[in-house]
Amino acid sequence: MSGLATDGFWADNSRFEFGCRHRCVDLEPWVCGRCCAVLLLPVMISLSSVVFVVGRWRGSWLLQVVSRQWDAGVGGCSGDPSSRGSLSYVLVNLRGPNHRERFPVSPSLSLPRSQIFAYTDTNAIVSDIKTLILTKKPVKTPPTSSSSSMSYSVEPFNRLVKLAARAFYDDVTTKGDNQPKTGRSDNRGIAVVVLDALTRRQWIREDDLAKDLKLHSKQLRRTLRLFEEEKLITRDHRKETAKGAKMYSAAVAATVDGQVTKEGEEKVKLHTHSYCCLDYAQIYDVVRYRLHRMRTMLKDELEDKNTVQVYVCPACTKRYTALDAPSIYSATDEFFHCEKCNGILVAESDKLAAQEGGDGDDNARRRRREKLRDMLDKMEVGYFVMVFPFELVVPVKKRNSGVTKLNSGVTIDALYKKVKWLQTQLKPLMEQLTRVKDLPVPEFGNLQAWEARASAAGRAANGDYNPNDPSRSGQGYGGTPMPLPGEHRVEVAFSGVDGKEEDTKSGNGSTGLKVLPPWMIKKGMNLTKEQRGEVREEAKMDGSSSATTFTDDKKSSVETDDKTSIQDEYVKAYYTALLEQRQQEFEQRQKQQELSQTSSSNALPESPSNRQVGVKSKREEDEEDDVDWEEAPTGGNTGEGFKINDLNVEADASPEDDDDIDWEEG
């Protein structure tokens, strides 16, 4: 790694020029405004070559390796790679072993500058990029907090939705055609309002949305159905009790203000409730497809594709189309002849040219022709450059050849208006699309998943125990909720924020937890000694007990689990804890041997843990292993799984559990 390269220089300090010929290096969307070149950010600079991220393709990153021998130093490659025939594209598959993993998408930013090494051959670069990015932690949405799922930003996507709403749904009316359109019932613009409202929400019950927007729910539903057909939103309908609806309310409250509502009174009556949510990934595709269709249609119109040629008789102005060809074709002189006057027909686009200098209204015709040509000029340049900057396919030849009239039924005026509209409306939309292209799409999942996640997040945030929590109720969603048995409640008290609290407490070595009465403690429950009313002896015996260090670890990881991968942290911490525990066990066993050798029961204060350490704790540890091999891959899925693991380790550190329970039962 000799000679760390910097941005503007090759590794050997010769100048490396980056950007298109307009030197628009700092353009934010990576597109040169003048030549429409796509600018590329280098991810690797070596002695001989530079690697750019060109784009993403089906989960792979398309990298472009520009070798120095080939090109003296132009880094920005415009849309025509053929002009630099020596460039090579390298497709690096950046999917992890687990295909569901998502990697940070913004290509250049995810590679820190310090990772720009000096290389001598491109293969090494590619392989290193691969490892670099593959070893990067996959961005998982930590399901425990909705705040982190929102952390990759929804904002650009919301802007996209808003722009699309204004571009495409501005004058959409959901009224049926049979209803008279009076001024009062004119509900144009409602689509925009609803879409805007949806950008500020995640999953929302449609009744609530209607209430918020002060709309009649029927009207809202009609609008939403339109959006569903247009594939902008996903909807979910389910039958639920009044209490089931509370689950949703709880989730909403969790996302809005972190306050989880308490369980209300039960009603057995079932209602069908509908929920809706924006589907950002699909919106992106839908908008792009729509633009694509518009582009191809306009292009076809402009290029006179698929239009039936019209022929006109100059004498009697009778019009024929190409479909009449066999009847008007005359084999004698190979021209089309008028059926009435037998005059030679002229194709309509040539008509104006043919009548130049002909009759009296010559000037009017000429003016009209000038106007048409002007419009076509504007249309072609404006349309292709402004709206679709990547497709600079100006049909120059056509324009120069003097064709001024489109043969399709569309009038020039209408087309011109359409193009004008495209310019004003769709340019920001296009820009937003390119901006959003490499961003990870915010996903809220389906309704159930979202609810579970949101309410879990709310619980983690404020520690309020919610007995109506959907993620824990064993009977599933929408089922009639059963009164929770006391045992459950105890467990919940554990897995909630109490666990976190306990972390801090045990870290301080103090016993602050509520002591459970002995009748509440049953076999098989994972309880700490504090809760059993015991003094924690182990922790006092050796100050740097494994348990304390472990919980400290956990605490810090709890704090930062939004940013880092919980899984990695957890596995690491778990194995260190396991290791330490093994060592401790070994020490204890040695101590026990010493004890039995000295055979004096009063010599040392016999800790309860030392008594049972033989076979039993060994077995427990095996169990632990089993459990954790199961848990480890899925770890971090739910906050509870995570916390329970924590507790298991805790229990592991106090292997006299069974003993206690024996005593209590006896």
Next chain:
Amino acid sequence: MFFHIVLERNMQLHPRHFGRNLRENLVSKLMKDVEGTCSGRHGFVVAITGIESVGKGLIRDGTGFVTFPVKYQCVVFRPFKGEILEAVVTMVNKMGFFAEAGPVQIFVSNHLIPDDMEFQSGDMPNYTTSDGSVKIQKDSEVRLKIIGTRVDATVIFCIGTIKDDFLGVINDPATA
């Protein structure tokens, strides 16, 4: 596009065909009458592949002809707008060229021929690119897209374009 469909037709049979070969005569007459015709609804009847059923005959008063309702399976060819066809050029002129795809006649007007192809008159009129590499003349085979159909009661006429991707000459007899 080709379809295999069942059609029905009332066949009138002359009394002289009555006898043990009545059925054979009926079928051969059906084939003679129907194959190669064109209906606006179903397109060209290319071939009869089988007889589904022959109904009860009805003797006409006065003539002695007998009418049989016959159901038959047949292959029909119906061109559609947007369909891609391969056709043989039959005639080239200044206005464009005519081509045939089986029974269907197709006209490609000169503004639906790519702009770089120019008309060359002569005893073998043709459309040629400026470098002369591609030439459309009589008997050339072209692939074209139908952009309009005109369906009359007994005839179908189409107009096509070769101004699109992957359209144009596919086999030139001059170079072959």
